Amino acid sequence: MITRRQLLVGSAAAGVSACAPAIRAKTPHITHGVQAGDVQTDRAIIWARCDEPARMVVEWSTVRGFGTAQRVAGNVVGPDTDHTGTVTLANLPAGQTIVYRVRFEREAARGTSAWSYGRFAMPRSDRFRFVWTGDTCGQGFGRNPEWGGLLGYAAMRRAEPAFFLHSGDLIYADNPILAEKKLADGRIWKNITNDKVGKVAETLDEFRARFAYNYEDEHVRALAAEVPIVAQWDDHETHNNWWHGQRLDDERYKDPDATKLATHALRATREWMPIGGPTINRVIRYGPLLDVITVDLRTFRSPNDTNRGDAATMLGISQARWLVDALSSSRARWRIVACDQPIALVIGDGPDGSRHEGYANGDGGPPLGREKELAGVLAELAARNVGNTVWLTADVHYAAAHRFDPARAAGVTFVPFWEFVAGPIHAGTFGPEVLDPTFGPSVEFQWAPPPGTGNLAPWDGLQSFGSVDVSADTLHVSLVGIDGKSRYAVDITR
16 A cells, blocks of 8 residues: 555656756767877867757866866857867967866856867977877778778887878768678678668768768877877868869769769868868978978879870879978978878879879979979979978888989989878778889888789778878888888888
């Protein structure tokens, strides 16, 4: 028998239950971890994403307990930025490790998210290491839980770098990620997938979903929480080998306007990556030892053609001048040109391969087409006596080391330099490509699939990243497999 007291208690409990949704309102939630980016001598950008409109708040300190934390409030994020936001931290102490935490706060004290934590190292003046690579989730190779996810990101994290330069193809908007991918050897690669990444990206939300997909991997989030990124873009953020004004010959797209797709792609890139400044090309001044000069080879290029005319461009006139000025005005001990494509590999384009995607046109003679633009940049750098410059890139899905020497070139003047190619970090492996001799390159090393093979899966052992140990007198450059083993290394001295 139910007593009156039991009835009253039960009624009260029922009343509390009925009112619970109003009392225990949902709080904001950080959806994809945190990421620092573009760390420079005294500043950094912090990125995060919320699941609803709320104000982004960052607290930072040099002490893990946050007892002396400084608070910086950002903007209220909303659907216009896919609920992503950034906060710039300024006046950071040199040479310190910065710990930070992020949360989102709703207006009028209506609830806050839990804190998400991260850390990063400020530039040091004696020595440090950074890593670079490119090409994430290409050729339909997505997050395979049976293999362990994006293991290349875990490998880079184990290298304990000060920052990570992603040299482009941050996503593959034109490569659907399906539940299964049958390989040439009969094995099946299995992916986590969803409706938005299972097709080519055409809408802004579908481009955004590609970035979200990568951040849903635990290894990507773990690296992001500890290692700041310097992000570039290349072609697959939009479509393979695209240029502005192109009408895609690709039946998968309802609207083949590459420019419209690129507008969505660039917006999603800037929403999901902590990029400082209004353009992809920018200078990251990483202390007295290093400047990283990132270029943009997509926005200002002329259409891909046979690449033997007089007016073809990759950088465009203004950016070419900017690159020369940025390198010649640098006061750092070393200068890295973060270039999203190799400068002497012959990369065919079009149905018969007669168009050219990069600088090289394959004829090996004096500069023609886009090679003339590059020759002008290198000649001006030589005239200004700019040295201690190394070019880093990815794009071609195999690792290589190239040494450029004017003594071997076709009448081109420049200071000898190295170019290193890394990647892919998680995509099919290809190559090697033919090296055009116009600028006097030599192949010092290459690590590519065996002859007669290509588009090998990440588990076939040819994924890679590059590692650079920076000191006052030496750059120690290593090309590393995701098993952590160096395949090639060289010391570059002043």
